[in-house]
Structure formats: C-alpha cells, structure tokens
Amino acid sequence: MDSLTRVPGLLYGGDWNPEQWPEEVWAEDVKLMTEAGVNLVTVGVFAWARLQPDADSWDFGWLDRLLALCHAHGIAVDLATATASPPAWLVRAHPQVLPRTADGVRLEFGSRQHYCPSSPAYRAAAVRLTRALAERYRDHPALALWHVHNEYGDHVAECFCARSAADFRRWLRERYDGSVAELNRCWGTACWSQQYRGFEEIEPPRTAPGPANPTQLLDWRRFCSDALLALYRAERAVLDGVSPGVPVTTNFMSMAKSLDYWEWSRHQDLVSDDAYPDPADPHAHVHAALGYDLMRSLGGGRPWLLMEQAPSAVSWRPVNLPKRPGLYRLWSLQALARGADGVLHFQWRAAVAGAEKFHSAMLPHRGTAARGWRQTLRLGAELRRLGEIAGSRLHGQAAVLLDWESWWALELDDHPSARMRWPELLRPWYSALHERGITVDFVPPTGDLDRYPLVLAPNLYLVEPATADRLAAFVRAGGQLVCGPFSGIVDRHDHIHPGGPPGPLRPLLGLVVDEPWPIPDGTATVVRLREAPGPQELRAVSWSEWLELEGAEALAHYDSGELAGRPAVTRHRHGAGSAWYLGCHLGADVGRVLDPALAAAGVVPQLPGLPAGVEATCRLAADGTGYLFLLNHGSAECRLPPVAGTDLLTGAELGAGFTLAPLGAVVARLSPATTLPTTDEEHV
Ligand code: GAL
Numbered sequence: 001m002d003s004l005t006r007v008p009g010l011l012y013g014g015d016w017n018p019e020q021w022p023e024e025v026w027a028e029d030v031k032l033m034t035e036a037g038v039n040l041v042t043v044g045v046f047a048w049a050r051l052q053p054d055a056d057s058w059d060f061g062w063l064d065r066l067l068a069l070c071h072a073h074g075i076a077v078d079l080a081t082a083t084a085s086p087p088a089w090l091v092r093a094h095p096q097v098l099p100r101t102a103d104g105v106r107l108e109f110g111s112r113q114h115y116c117p118s119s120p121a122y123r124a125a126a127v128r129l130t131r132a133l134a135e136r137y138r139d140h141p142a143l144a145l146w147h148v149h150n151e152y153g154d155h156v157a158e159c160f161c162a163r164s165a166a167d168f169r170r171w172l173r174e175r176y177d178g179s180v181a182e183l184n185r186c187w188g189t190a191c192w193s194q195q196y197r198g199f200e201e202i203e204p205p206r207t208a209p210g211p212a213n214p215t216q217l218l219d220w221r222r223f224c225s226d227a228l229l230a231l232y233r234a235e236r237a238v239l240d241g242v243s244p245g246v247p248v249t250t251n252f253m254s255m256a257k258s259l260d261y262w263e264w265s266r267h268q269d270l271v272s273d274d275a276y277p278d279p280a281d282p283h284a285h286v287h288a289a290l291g292y293d294l295m296r297s298l299g300g301g302r303p304w305l306l307m308e309q310a311p312s313a314v315s316w317r318p319v320n321l322p323k324r325p326g327l328y329r330l331w332s333l334q335a336l337a338r339g340a341d342g343v344l345h346f347q348w349r350a351a352v353a354g355a356e357k358f359h360s361a362m363l364p365h366r367g368t369a370a371r372g373w374r375q376t377l378r379l380g381a382e383l384r385r386l387g388e389i390a391g392s393r394l395h396g397q398a399a400v401l402l403d404w405e406s407w408w409a410l411e412l413d414d415h416p417s418a419r420m421r422w423p424e425l426l427r428p429w430y431s432a433l434h435e436r437g438i439t440v441d442f443v444p445p446t447g448d449l450d451r452y453p454l455v456l457a458p459n460l461y462l463v464e465p466a467t468a469d470r471l472a473a474f475v476r477a478g479g480q481l482v483c484g485p486f487s488g489i490v491d492r493h494d495h496i497h498p499g500g501p502p503g504p505l506r507p508l509l510g511l512v513v514d515e516p517w518p519i520p521d522g523t524a525t526v527v528r529l530r531e532a533p534g535p536q537e538l539r540a541v542s543w544s545e546w547l548e549l550e551g552a553e554a555l556a557h558y559d560s561g562e563l564a565g566r567p568a569v570t571r572h573r574h575g576a577g578s579a580w581y582l583g584c585h586l587g588a589d590v591g592r593v594l595d596p597a598l599a600a601a602g603v604v605p606q607l608p609g610l611p612a613g614v615e616a617t618c619r620l621a622a623d624g625t626g627y628l629f630l631l632n633h634g635s636a637e638c639r640l641p642p643v644a645g646t647d648l649l650t651g652a653e654l655g656a657g658f659t660l661a662p663l664g665a666v667v668a669r670l671s672p673a674t675t676l677p678t679t680d681e682e683h684v
Helices: 023-036 061-072 088-093 120-137 162-175 180-187 214-242 261-265 284-298 327-337 371-385 404-410 422-435 465-476 503-509 587-601
Strands: 011-016 040-043 076-080 143-147 272-274 304-308 340-345 398-401 440-443 454-457 480-483 511-516 525-529 537-540 545-549 553-558 567-574 577-582 614-620 626-632 638-640 645-647 658-660 665-670
Touching: 011 023, 011 304, 011 371, 023 061, 023 371, 040 061, 040 143, 040 340, 061 076, 061 120, 088 120, 120 214, 162 214, 180 214, 214 261, 214 404, 261 284, 261 404, 272 284, 284 304, 284 327, 284 422, 284 440, 327 340, 327 371, 327 614, 327 626, 327 665, 398 422, 404 422, 422 587, 454 465, 454 587, 465 480, 465 503, 465 567, 465 577, 480 503, 480 587, 503 511, 503 567, 503 577, 511 567, 525 567, 525 587, 537 587, 545 567, 553 587, 577 587, 658 665
Parallel strands: 011 040, 011 340, 040 076, 076 143, 272 304, 304 340, 398 440, 398 454, 454 480, 480 577
Antiparallel strands: 511 545, 525 537, 525 553, 553 567, 567 577, 614 626, 626 665, 638 658, 645 665
16 A cells, blocks of 8 residues: 555544643543544644744643644644744844835734745744754654645745845856846846846845836746745755654645745655635536646655645635535545545634634534534544545546746736736636546646647747657657647747747647737637537637648637637647647637547546536556546436446445435445556556
8 A cells, every 4th residue: 555654544634733722622632533533633833832932942741742642542643843933032033034025015923924935044943943843753653744834835925025135146146157147138138228237236026116027027936936945945854864754745735826836746755735625616626626636746646635625614715605515525535536545624623713713623613513523523434434545546648738937927917918827728628628527637848748648738838949849749659739829939038939929839830820819808709610519609718819820720710800710729730649729718618629639639538428517537556446436516416327336435336326416426446347448557
C-alpha cells in the first residue's frame, strides 16, 4: 500500500485548535474523535504565541500533554510549524516583520499572515520555532506528518517594503546575470523613458500614476512566488535535518494564482489542498473536480490529501450557505474519487470566539445533538469501509496544459480585452470534459505529453519556442492538440513574438492572426460549424480573432458581426496528428468543438451513457483491483446499468443495476474480470 503517512487506510480528521480551549475539554475531544473514526488531526497551526509566549520563553507542556493524549487514543498528528501567525512580541520588537501594500500601507497586527516574506527577523524566528518543535517532537510516536506554515500566499502574497525591494533587486541581479543592460532590454524600458542605470534604481511595482511596466510586473510575480518558496524551504530544511523520514507538506489552495505550484510541488512529500466549494454555486462540484485533478497532477498522479474542507458553511463569504443534507458526504467522496487518500477539515470543534466562530466544524456548537455531528459519524464510518482504496490511483485520459507564468502574463493590464482571465478560459473546457465523463490531468509545458492522445491548451498566451517545438513533435507523432484563443502571443519577457500571433505555434497551427477582435460585453458573435451532428450554431463571447489560414482548414466560420464569413475554428494536419485552433472564446459551447478532437484522439468516457449530473471515475490499485466511484450531483434519482462489483459503502452487489438517489453515491470494488477503458494502465 502506498500510504501517505504511517497511518493505514484513509485519513479522517481536521484542524484542531486545542489552545483555544481549557484542557478539560480535550478529554471529550479525543473521546468523540475516537467515536467518529478520526485518525489524523492537524495541531498547532496558529499556536505560535502559545508555544513561545516571549522571545526567550517556551511553553511546550500543553503540546506534550496533547500529543500524549492523541497517541493514547490512536490518533496521529499532523504537526504544524505554527509560523503563519507571528505573535505580538515579535512584531513589536521588529516592526519590519509587518508587510506593506503597493500603496505603502503597513498591514497591522490583529489578524493573521501578517509577515513580510523577505523579513530576516520573521524568517529567523520562524526557523527557530520550527527547529524547537522538530527537536522536541521528532521521535514522538504520534507524529505522522509535518505541516509547514499554513496556506502560503493567503491574505498576503506580496510585500512592497524596503526590505522586499532589496530582495527583489538581489533576485533580479541573479536573473539577469548582473547586467542591467539586459534587464533594460528584457523590460522594454525604452518605452516611457524607464531605463535604469543600475539595479539600485529599481523598486517593486508600487502604486504609480499609470500602468506599470508589464515585464517588471511579471518578474515581480515570479519573485513573490520564489520568495515565499524560499521561506517554505527554510523551514523544510530544518525538518529534513532534524526529523528525517517524517513526510512534509504545506497546504495548497486549489487553483491559486499567486504561487507556481509546479515549482512548489517539487518540494512536497505529499500534496495537500484546502478546498471550499460554494454550496450556493450549482457548478461547485465541477470547480472542485478541477482543483482535485490539479492536486493529483501536482503530485505526479500519487494520492493527495484534502487537508481542509468545511463540514457545512464557511464564515468568509458575504452569504454563507450550509451544505444541504447529503452534500457534505457526496463532496467528501468526490475528493476520494479524484485521487485523495484522506478527508480533513477546518475544523474539529466549532470555535466560540474569534474571527471564525461562525465557521462550521465536525463537532458543531450544539455538540453531539447536532445534525452535523451525525454527518461526522457517518462519514467516519464510511471512510473506514473504504480503507482498501488507499494508495490506488486514477489517470487522466487527456492532458490540460497549465503554466503559471503564462497565467500571470495573460492577466497583466493593457491587453486587447481585460476579459481574458485564465480561470474563465479554462473552466468551460474543463466543464465540457467533466460533463462528457472524461478525466484530465494537468501538465506543465515541460511535462510528459506522450502518455496522452490529446493535449488541450485553453490558453497559452506566453509560449517559448521550446514549448512550441515539443507540441509540434507531439502532434507529428500522432497526437491531437487543441489550442484556445490569444495563444502564442509573447515570450518569457512578455515581448510580442516576431510576426505576431501565434508566434512559434504558427507552423503547427497553420495560420496567422491578423488582429484580435474582442467582443463587447453583453453581446455574442454567432459561429457556425461547417459539419456537425446536431445544431451548428455556437456563440462566441468576449473574444474573436481575424485569422488568415496558412494550411489549416476552417471547421467553423463567424456568422454574424464584422468577421462574418471568416474562419473561427480550424484544424491543421501536421505529421500523423492534428492541431486544432479556436480563434474565439466559445464559453459554454466549447464542448461542441472539443467533440471531434476527442473522437480523433479516441478519448471516450470511461463509462458511456451516464445520466446527466452523475460523475464517474475509476481508481486502480497496484494489484489491478478497480474501484468505480459513481456520484449523483443531480437533483433527480437515476437508474444505472449493472456493474460487476460490490458497493463498499453498503455491501450491495450491483450486478442487477441500481438506483442512485439525488446526492447518492456508490463506490464499487469491481470484480477482477471487469475492464474499463483506460489509456494508461501501465502507470498503475
Ligand atoms: C483556510 C485556512 C483555515 C481556515 C479556513 C476557513 O483558508 O487555512 O485556517 O481559516 O480557511 O475556511
């Protein structure tokens, strides 16, 4: 078994903040945890001030007692390094710990995450605390996992203080090999007389009268991700040195813009994620699936851990809806369906004071009489029944290219349209695939494409010639590539490629873009498919392009507006494969264009013919056992065809067909002979 930690089976539990409670309550906590089947708790996330009440005094007694209590009850501990909330004494002794906004405003003490990533005082104190914890608890039998910091980039992802400016200059010197002439060239400082005579003249992109230099902004984003990563790595280095062999993670925030998670995931022993899908959003489960597929991909397909979710409502949206009965269970099973080996929460016991007192918890304010508590018990019992799936994996049938640098560059200011945002471009593509029952992996531009018959690039605004070459080789060898609009625009310095878009993708796509043609808000352009089963009319929103074909064939034309009659969607045969291009943003209609590419790639749903709203995935264990998840996100009961297997949740044999209630779920252990189509069995 490929266990994430030393804890066998699936992980169940959550953030426990015992420092907010008198110790008498702890005994009840562990008793109830045992009842619920909790086997992993995250401890100490915001306990810095309690652990180190003063610069030179430490208080570990309570944590000693707590860990002993956990161990005595068979509950393993994900021990946090507690560095996300610097205490008042540190901030008062070293006010430079506090971060500054782009406007120069110093963010005050009184919340959390109030630190400047480049502050030497903060870093030294964080490393010292990490070392103290590691030295004290490295051999503790309850310790299963180190939890570094908490959600890097949450609240404060950048700081514009003088110390950060100095650190930025140091980073720039390295990036540009000490040559300010090279920096001037790459930043295009000839525009608006921005030339620098030396690195010492450079500042972070603080609030300025007008648009900032885009390459400066792009480098700033790179720097900010690196600066936080350096902090993480400083803590991690201590843990590796003092407590080798204990896995280390820091909790990610799903598809978060500020950190390049490809780079970050290289330094995680296991990828963990915090996910808070909104019960008010009817598509929340699709967005959640997207985040979960990303987490699995960041870990190279290995099982990952849902570190935090809410048992019911959160407290930080303007209106916080609870999860209606059944939703919590269904969404928890969804994380497992997409490769998680555990479901943890924020938080174990509902707080009575502080900023999060209205946040739901596994043990609600009403205690064991609450509906929520029954849900906690039920899920715990069900996860125990599903224990054997731990370590099994699932694999995407197609790849989606994701590049944080391209995302950052795409969303810089002063573009033809401010509507071209990566999440909005990606989501309709992902939704179309989800609706068709196709599971995807995310892949970085440098990733391995050869295991996939189909690669999707909803947007590749920033593309280097090397990436274009790799994509061309993939298509030549028989792959299908589908590329979305506004791609191939700039290089890594955010300079427009010679000859205009799609730059180095031009020979592969067999076309050139004469001019982008954004579509005004609230209007749509009709796009007509040349051949299609079913309706041929689609609607483009936000974006279209004037395309000139250079070998590509048009699969769809604009049928209204100024581009009427011009090509909108194309395909270019290249070697043994094809490169498809969408010159417009098709929003919810994009699936109609993806269908022929899926067909050409031979990518079919793992379980064809499922009712709408039913999500299906299959995890495969190393011994070849398949686990089929069927989750009904819809509001109607549906009848499903026979499955040769047993539902692990109920023990029912599914060979005669079965019914899935709204929000119902089945996790079937498939009979040995059952084969579902997969593209990648050898990777199991
Ligand atoms: C997360 C955070 C937790 C808690 C939670 C509430 O972002 O890591 O500490 O605040 O949100 O939903």
